[in-house]
Amino acid sequence: MKLRQTIENIPQQEQTQKSLEWQLNLLRVAANKLGLYDAADFLTKQDFPKACFEYVQERQKNQTDLTKKLIKENRAWRSIYKEDINKDF
Numbered sequence: 001m002k003l004r005q006t007i008e009n010i011p012q013q014e015q016t017q018k019s020l021e022w023q024l025n026l027l028r029v030a031a032n033k034l035g036l037y038d039a040a041d042f043l044t045k046q047d048f049p050k051a052c053f054e055y056v057q058e059r060q061k062n063q064t065d066l067t068k069k070l071i072k073e074n075r076a077w078r079s080i081y082k083e084d085i086n087k088d089f
Helices: 003-008 020-033 037-045 048-085
Strands: none
Touching: 020 037, 020 048
């Protein structure tokens, strides 16, 4: 059986609430079992606590940026709406 087919035959699992570090370690084990040794080596060499911290920081930054963008867009729409309702028809 080809590797891709083997992976596709794995039933979809429910999302886990385990830490990112735990998930990456499990992924490393799976990569070894599937013969993806370069990928497993790459995961082994990673500094998981640092990588997890950077990942969380980046997500928080992206969420903050998105929140600021949505607030700005909301203000723009409210401004347009106020102009529309104040127009004489």
